[in-house]
Amino acid sequence: MTKPQIAVFSGPRSTIANSPTLVTSDKGRLETDSYLQRRFDHLVPQYLHEPVTVRIRKYSAHPLEQDAEEVYHDNGENFFEVLLTPEDGAYLLPYVARRDDGSGTGTPFEESDLRNPDINYGGRQTFFPDASKVFEDIDRGISGRDSKGTVGVLNSIADYKFIRALPPAGYTKNGEQAGVDFFPYSPRPIGKFLTSASLAKATNIVQSAINSGEFDGFIWLEGSPHLEETLYWFSLLIDTALPFVGVSSQRPHGELSNDGDRNIVDAARYIASQPLTGMGAVGIVDEQIFAARSFKKGDARPGGYRSTGGHGGVLGSANNEVKIWYKPVYKTLSTS
Structure with missing residues (x-):
């Protein structure tokens, strides 16, 4: 069966397309530097420069693997040898890059750089210029495997095209300007509003993407405080009967217990399920499907969205299985 084609729009100030700042791992620090001194050195998804063969210790993926060693094929070694290549995708590796400070060795990147105006608040962007890297990390399993123990869930659902509508990050070397071409919210002193x-x-x-006839559905990514207004706006002005989903996140991509990655997967599943015609624009967060006109952020935490108006607003659930309970009768999208 042909997979649906989904357009993914990058919207402004979107935590769902943000990431924790890149801090130099202890393996990238010199003896004269301050060390983070955590139990483990933190790891960041990165690409190999060239193929490398590694040896993986047997029975190290789970504490009880060796308890069931009789079900394992014995290769006669205490390790498995595997060839890793750049084409495999990103691997979790120590982050060893250092900031240029005019010295011969540089200095570690620190989280505090984001609050230092003397170095232009770190001089780097934490948001992604489009959602392709987020989708790749989800499919790679960087944030976790699916319920079947494997990866590639997004690719199994649909094919995607990434469109920078009002992205939260930009290519400044190409002349793009914050507040004109892209709209971040951090570092706070240089954040930009729409x-x-x-x-x-x-x-x-x-609307141009819709008119192309290329897509079977649409996902809009935006910051959680503003998604409700934008989605309402689109529900009045956008002319389409195809599924249109807005998603957000309370925690950045790559942060512990990030909720945005799962919201993206649930949005893709909703579109692929070919929901009822006339559902209109919806917001999908925390496995709930909200009508765009009854969708409001109540608290800054996962599960913090509410349906407004006192007359419902939650239309169904989106999980491994998509269930529609109610269909709005008001005019929306192509009927508005």
Whole structure:
């Protein structure tokens, strides 16, 4: 069966497309540097420069593997030998890059760089210019495996095209400017808010993608405080009967217990399920499907979204299985 084609729009100030800042691991620090001194050195998804053969200690994936050693094939060694290549995708590795400070060796990147105006608040962006890296990490299993113990869940659902409508990060070397071409919220002193003109621009970009006839559904990524307004706006102006989903996150991609990755997967599953025509624009967070006009952030935590108005607003659930309980009768999207 042909997989659906989904357009993924990068929206502004989106935690779902943000990441923790890159801090130099202890393995990248010199004896004269301050060490983080954690139990383990932190790891960051990165790509190998060249193929490398590694030896993996047997029975090290789970504390009780060796308790069932009789079910394992014995290769006669205490290890498995595996060839890793750059084509495999990112691996979790120590982050050893250092910031140039004019010295001969540089200095470690630190989280405190984000609050230091003397070095332009670190001089780097933590947001992603589009969602392709987020989707790749999800499919690679960087944030965790699926319920079947494997990876590649997004790729198994659909194919995706990533569109930078109002992205939270930009290519400054190509002349893109914060507040004009992209809209981050951190570092806080240089965060940028959206203008009405920018929202009109995004509407035209979204409608143009719809008019192309290339897609079977659409995902819009945006910051959690503003997604409700944008989704309401789109529900009034966008002309399509196809599934249109807004998703957000309370925690950045790559942070402990990030909720955004799962919201993305659930949104893709919703679109692939070919929901009822006339559902209109919906928000999908925390496995709940909200009608766009009854969708509001109540608390800054996972599970913090509410349906407003006192007349429902939760239309169904999105998980491994998508279930629709109610269908809105008001005019929305192509009927608005």
